[in-house]
Amino acid sequence: MIVRLIASLCAALLLAACGHAPRVVTFHAEDNPEKLSAWGLFTVADGRIAPHEGMVTYELQTPLFSDYAQKWRTIWMPKGVHAAYRPNTAFDFPVGTIVTKTFYYTAPAGVTDPQTSNDVVKMTPATYQTGVSGLDLRHVRLIETRLLVRRASGWVALPYVWDTDGRDATLARTGADIALTLDEGGKKVSFDYSVPNQNQCAGCHAQDFRTRAIEPIGLKARNLNRDFPGEGGEINQLKRLVAMGYLTGVPASGVPRNANWQDAKINIVDRARAYLDINCSHCHNPTGAARTSGLWLDAPTVDPRLLGMCKPPVAAGRGTGDRPFDVVPGHPERSILPYRLASTDPGVMMPEVGRDIEHVEGVKLIYDYILTLKGACTEDDGTGPAAG
Amino acid sequence: MTKGIALFGCAAMLALVSGCGPKVDQQGFTVDPDFEKNLQQKLLDAKPGSVIDIPAGKYALSRSLSLTVDGVTVRGAGMGKTILSFAKQSSGAEGMLVTGNDFTIEDLAFEDTKGDALKVNGVKNTVIRRVRAEWTGGSKTSNGAYGLYPVQVTNVLIEGSVVKGASDAGIYVGQSNNIIVRDNRAEGNVAGIEIENSNNADVYGNIATGNAGGILVFNMPNLPVPGSKTRVFKNQVFANNHANFGAKGSAVSSVPAGSGVIVNSNDQVEIFDNDIKDNKTANVLISSYYSTGFDTKKGIAAAYDPYPENIYVTGNRFSGGGEDPGNPTLVPLKAVNGGRLPDVLWDGFTNPKIKDPGICVQNGAAKTLNADGPSKFAGARIDTGRNCAPATRLPAIVLPDAMTKDSGAKS
Numbered sequence: 193m194i195v196r197l198i199a200s201l202c203a204a205l206l207l208a209a210c211g212h213a214p215r216v217v218t219f220h221a222e223d224n225p226e227k228l229s230a231w232g233l234f235t236v237a238d239g240r241i242a243p244h245e246g247m248v249t250y251e252l253q254t255p256l257f258s259d260y261a262q263k264w265r266t267i268w269m270p271k272g273v274h275a276a277y278r279p280n281t282a283f284d285f286p287v288g289t290i291v292t293k294t295f296y297y298t299a300p301a302g303v304t305d306p307q308t309s310n311d312v313v314k315m316t317p318a319t320y321q322t323g324v325s326g327l328d329l330r331h332v333r334l335i336e337t338r339l340l341v342r343r344a345s346g347w348v349a350l351p352y353v354w355d356t357d358g359r360d361a362t363l364a365r366t367g368a369d370i371a372l373t374l375d376e377g378g379k380k381v382s383f384d385y386s387v388p389n390q391n392q393c394a395g396c397h398a399q400d401f402r403t404r405a406i407e408p409i410g411l412k413a414r415n416l417n418r419d420f421p422g423e424g425g426e427i428n429q430l431k432r433l434v435a436m437g438y439l440t441g442v443p444a445s446g447v448p449r450n451a452n453w454q455d456a457k458i459n460i461v462d463r464a465r466a467y468l469d470i471n472c473s474h475c476h477n478p479t480g481a482a483r484t485s486g487l488w489l490d491a492p493t494v495d496p497r498l499l500g501m502c503k504p505p506v507a508a509g510r511g512t513g514d515r516p517f518d519v520v521p522g523h524p525e526r527s528i529l530p531y532r533l534a535s536t537d538p539g540v541m542m543p544e545v546g547r548d549i550e551h552v553e554g555v556k557l558i559y560d561y562i563l564t565l566k567g568a569c570t571e572d573d574g575t576g577p578a579a580g
Numbered sequence: 581m582t583k584g585i586a587l588f589g590c591a592a593m594l595a596l597v598s599g600c601g602p603k604v605d606q607q608g609f610t611v612d613p614d615f616e617k618n619l620q621q622k623l624l625d626a627k628p629g630s631v632i633d634i635p636a637g638k639y640a641l642s643r644s645l646s647l648t649v650d651g652v653t654v655r656g657a658g659m660g661k662t663i664l665s666f667a668k669q670s671s672g673a674e675g676m677l678v679t680g681n682d683f684t685i686e687d688l689a690f691e692d693t694k695g696d697a698l699k700v701n702g703v704k705n706t707v708i709r710r711v712r713a714e715w716t717g718g719s720k721t722s723n724g725a726y727g728l729y730p731v732q733v734t735n736v737l738i739e740g741s742v743v744k745g746a747s748d749a750g751i752y753v754g755q756s757n758n759i760i761v762r763d764n765r766a767e768g769n770v771a772g773i774e775i776e777n778s779n780n781a782d783v784y785g786n787i788a789t790g791n792a793g794g795i796l797v798f799n800m801p802n803l804p805v806p807g808s809k810t811r812v813f814k815n816q817v818f819a820n821n822h823a824n825f826g827a828k829g830s831a832v833s834s835v836p837a838g839s840g841v842i843v844n845s846n847d848q849v850e851i852f853d854n855d856i857k858d859n860k861t862a863n864v865l866i867s868s869y870y871s872t873g874f875d876t877k878k879g880i881a882a883a884y885d886p887y888p889e890n891i892y893v894t895g896n897r898f899s900g901g902g903e904d905p906g907n908p909t910l911v912p913l914k915a916v917n918g919g920r921l922p923d924v925l926w927d928g929f930t931n932p933k934i935k936d937p938g939i940c941v942q943n944g945a946a947k948t949l950n951a952d953g954p955s956k957f958a959g960a961r962i963d964t965g966r967n968c969a970p971a972t973r974l975p976a977i978v979l980p981d982a983m984t985k986d987s988g989a990k991s
Contacts, residue, residue, distance in 0.1 A: 505831070538694040
C-alpha cells in the first residue's frame with residue numbers, strides 16, 4: 193500500500209517535472225527556457241488564455257503600431273519589491289520583474305481553428321479585448337509573446353512564437369517571418385509579420401547608445417497615465433500600480449501624460465507628438481540609435497528644428513523621397529517624415545523594423561499635423577543680411 | 581566516415597521530410613532559411629574573441645543581420661567568394677547592423693541591400709577590410725544609400741574594399757574620429773568616399789572613378805560635432821562624371837556631376853599628392869553650405885559654421901576636367917578661364933568675422949576660380965591671392981596596433 197502510494201507520488205512528481213508547466217509565475221534568473229510555459233505566466237484552457245496571479249494588464253495612451261496587431265500587455269513583480277517612479281524614462285523596476293506583450297490578430301468569423309489561420313482581420317470595437325482577465329481565444333490568432341525580464345545584470349528581451357496548436361510558444365531568438373493576409377474591411381493585404389530577433393529587440397529597447405542597456409519603452413509615466421479597468425475598477429493605471437504595491441514615488445501632481453492619438457477632442461499637435469513619441473523616439477532621442485540624424489521626436493523635445501522643422505536630412509539617402517526637409521510646415525506632401533512613415537520599402541521606411549504595412553490612420557494624423565504647422569522654409573543662400 | 585554518411589543521410593532525410601532544405605534561385609544564390617538562422621544565431625551567441633567564419637558561397641538572405649557583442653570578427657573566404665545577397669530582403673534597413681566595439685569584418689561581399697550595406701553605430705575600433713558592397717544592377721536611385729557606413733565610431737579602418745552603385749556615398753564615415761580609409765575602390769556611386777562631420781581622417785591610396793563626386797569632405801548642420809582635420813592624399817580621382825542619381829534632398833544630391841574632390845563647410849583639410857583628372861565640373865571644389873541649396877533660416881543650428889576654412893591644395897597632378905560643369909549655373913563661369921573651369925573652384929563665401937579663410941593653393945600651374953557666390957557670381961575671377969600655406973601640417977593618423985594587424989588576404 194505504502195509502496196504503491198510512494199510509486200504514484202513519484203509518478204506525479206515526474207509528470208510535474210517534465211510534463212506540466214508551473215502554475216505560478218516563475219522568474220528565471222539566468223536560463224532562457226525554450227517554452228513560454230516554463231515561466232508559468234498563463235493558463236491556456238477552454239478557449240481562453242488567462243494570466244496568473246499578480247500579473248497586471250495595462251494599456252498605453254498611444255501605442256506603437258505593429259502591422260495592426262492587437263496587443264495584450266502585462267506586468268508582474270515578485271512579492272515585496274516594487275518599481276520606483278521616474279518622470280521621463282521607464283520606471284526603475286526591481287530584479288524579478290516580468291513584462292509580457294502578446295501580439296495577436298482576430299481571425300475571420302467562421303474559422304474553426306483560428307490558430308492555424310493566416311487570414312486575419314483588422315480590429316473593430318467589437319473585437320477589442322482589454323485582456324484584464326485574459327483573452328477569449330475563440331477568434332484569436334496568437335502570433336508571439338515577447339518577454340522583458342529584469343535580471344540582476346539588466347533587462348533581457350525574449351521573443352516567443354506561438355505554436356500551431358496554440359497551447360504554448362517557443363523561443364525564437366533569431367526571430368521569424370509569418371506570412372499573413374489582413375482583411376482591412378474588404379481590402380486584403382498580404383504581408384510578412386516579422387518577429388524581431390533578439391538584437392532587433394535591443395535595437396528599439398536600448399535607448400541609450402552609451403550603455404546599450406535594454407529598458408521597457410511603454411512603461412513610462414506619460415504612457416501609463418490613464419484610466420483602465422482592472423483591480424480597483426476602471427481607475428488610473430498609476431494609482432492601481434501604487435495601490436497594489438508595485439510602484440512608489442508617484443508625485444501628487446505634474447505627472448506627464450501623452451495624448452490618446454485617436455481622441456479627436458484633443459488638439460492635433462498633442463496627438464501627433466504622442467504618436468511620434470511612441471513610434472519613433474526609442475531611436476530618435478538625444479541618446480538613441482538615431483541621435484546621429486539630428487531629428488529627435490521624444491515627448492520632452494520642444495525645439496522646432498530638432499522636431500524636423502525645415503531641417504535638411506543628414507543621412508536619409510533615398511529615404512528623402514525627393515523632398516527637401518524633414519518637415520515643411522503646411523506641406524506634408526513636401527515633408528520627408530510622412531513619406532518614410534507611409535513607405536514599406538525596407539530601405540526607406542520608418543520605423544526600420546516591426547512594420548510591413550502602412551498605418552494609414554497614423555500617417556494621416558502626421559499629415560494633418562504638418563498641415564496645421566505655420567511658417568515657411570525660406571532658403572538662406574548666404575547673400576542676404578542673415579548670412580553669417 | 582560512417583558518422584559522416586550517417587549525418588548526411590539524416591540531413592537529407594530531414595530535408596526530404598520538411599521540404600524546406602536549401603534551394604538555389606535563378607541567380608545562383610542558395611536560399612536556405614537554416615543558413616540564415618544559423619548565421620544570425622552565431623551573431624547572437626558570439627562572445628568577445630569569437631571569429632565567425634562564413635564559408636565560400638552565394639547566399640540569399642531575407643532580413644538584416646545584426647551584431648551587438650564586443651570583440652567579434654566576421655570573416656568570409658574572399659569578397660568574390662563569400663557573397664551575401666539581399667536582393668530578396670524583406671525587412672531590415674541594412675544588410676548588417678553592428679553596435680559592438682572592436683569589430684572586424686573582412687573578405688566577404690554584401691550585394692543589393694535595400695538600405696545601407698553595412699552600418700556600424702556608436703562604438704570604438706571598427707575594421708572593415710576587403711569587403712565589397714555592391715548594387716549589381718548598376719547606378720540607380722533605387723539602390724541602398726550607403727555601402728560601408730561607420731557612424732559615431734572612434735578609430736575606423738576601412739581598407740582594400742570595393743563599393744559600387746550606392747545611391748548616396750559608397751564609403752561614408754560619419755561623425756567619427758581617428759580614421760584611415762585606404763586602398764579602396766569606389767565606383768559608380770553618387771559620392772565615392774565621404775568623410776562627414778568627422779575629425780582626424782587620412783584618406784589615401786584609394787581609387788575613385790565613375791562617381792558623380794569622387795572624394796567628399798563635408799560638414800552638415802544640426803549634428804553634435806563639426807568635422808575638421810582630414811588629409812586626402814595619394815589617391816587616384818579620375819573621371820567622376822556619372823550623372824548624380826541621388827534622391828533630391830539627400831546630402832549628396834547637390835554635388836555637381838563631374839566633381840573630383842569636394843570640401844564643403846569643413847575646416848583644416850589638406851589635399852596633396854593625388855592624381856586628379858578629367859572630372860568635368862572641376863578637379864577640386866571648395867564650397868560653403870550656402871552653395872548646397874539646403875540652407876534655411878529656420879532649420880539650421882545657430883552654432884553651425886557653413887564656411888570652409890584652412891584648406892590646403894598642393895602637389896597634386898591635375899589634368900583635364902572642367903570642360904562641362906554638371907551644374908548649369910556653373911557653365912557661364914567657364915568664360916572666366918578661357919572655356920574651362922580651372923582645377924580649383926571655390927564658391928568664395930567667407931565668414932565676415934574671420935580675416936583670412938585660409939584657402940591656400942600651391943599647386944604649380946593650377947588656377948583657382950573664386951566664383952564670388954555672395955554676389956551671385958558677379959565678381960567671378962581667377963584668384964591669384966591663394967598662394968599661401970598653413971603654418972603647420974596635419975599629423976598622420978595612428979590607429980591602435982591591433983586594428984592594423986592583417987591576417988592576410990584570402991585568395
